[in-house]
Amino acid sequence: MKNKGFSLLEVLIGFAILGVGLLAIAALQTTSVRGNFFSHNLMQATYIAQDRLESLRNLPFNSSQLEPGTYNDPPTTVAGIVFNRSYQVNNNPSGYKVITYTVSWNDGVDHQISFSTARSP
Numbered sequence: 001m002k003n004k005g006f007s008l009l010e011v012l013i014g015f016a017i018l019g020v021g022l023l024a025i026a027a028l029q030t031t032s033v034r035g036n037f038f039s040h041n042l043m044q045a046t047y048i049a050q051d052r053l054e055s056l057r058n059l060p061f062n063s064s065q066l067e068p069g070t071y072n073d074p075p076t077t078v079a080g081i082v083f084n085r086s087y088q089v090n091n092n093p094s095g096y097k098v099i100t101y102t103v104s105w106n107d108g109v110d111h112q113i114s115f116s117t118a119r120s121p
Contacts, residue, residue, distance in 0.1 A: 045113050049115050053117055061120075066089050068091050070086060071089075082105060083105045084103070086102050100115070
């Protein structure tokens, strides 16, 4: 008489393979959540920088906020993350001003993003 079915050893090997696969999926999920968290913070920093850079570009060319130097804007908090903001204005020999806006934040790791634009008279 032939026995049909799986032996205990075959079942254990099957569970081991399934366990390894599930652990790989769990690790992938963790990496995905971290990536989404960073992407969200990066997007918020980009919105903050672009919005302020646009307002600086719309100031009159001789505005006191566009004098050469480094300026600190007050920090802003979005979704519990504090974004520190600053900008630098440099005169270019060609007669225009280069404005560089920087946003930095810490979500367990220090990050920084900068955008630059040129402002002509």
